[in-house]
Amino acid sequence: PKSCLHCEDAPCVTVCPTGASYKRVEDGIVLVNESDCIGCGLCAWACPYGAREMDAKEGVMKKCTLCVDRIYNENLPEVDREPACVRTCPAGARHFGDLGDPDSAVSQLVAERGGLDLMPEQGTKPVNKYLPPRPRDALPEIDVLAPYLEPVVKEPKGFIGWLDKALEKL
Secondary structure, X not given: OOOOOOOOOOHHHHOOOOOOEEEOXXXXXXXXXXXXXXXXXXXXXXXXXXXXXXXXXXXXXXXXXXXXXXXXOOOOOHHHOOOXXXXXXXXXXXXXXXXXXXXXXXXXXXXXXXXXXOOHHHOOOOOOOEOOOOOHHHOOOOOOOHHHHOOOOOOOOHHHHHHHHHHHOO
């Protein structure tokens, strides 16, 4: 599913005629109770971020759950208690943590980089923050081909090593 911003004033929750879309009181995560969802699509219409999708097979709306089953799973090591999108982002561009704690790593990152709300004019108060790109001169130089250009074996061994030495003498 597309990333949900788990807005403080989530319009998808207020338009739901059955109450299937709801915001958890304890942590503010916006979820869908699929057994109560009638698949009317009002929540998708109300979400300015396009975070709702219709599951045509089941006839209900689906959305990002912030991997609530992972982030509160006490059987997982603390380091693994983050959403799958954060853990698997190949660029390391997604971060997770407690923005309510000014000392948390994610709060400090948002403060340092000037994190922004997406489309603040919508008045939804999204919880997610977007980090502006770092200036190019602040990025370290990375030679992505360097590991591929180094020889795999310093000195050939076995038959290939013998053949290489024999050919050098010709």
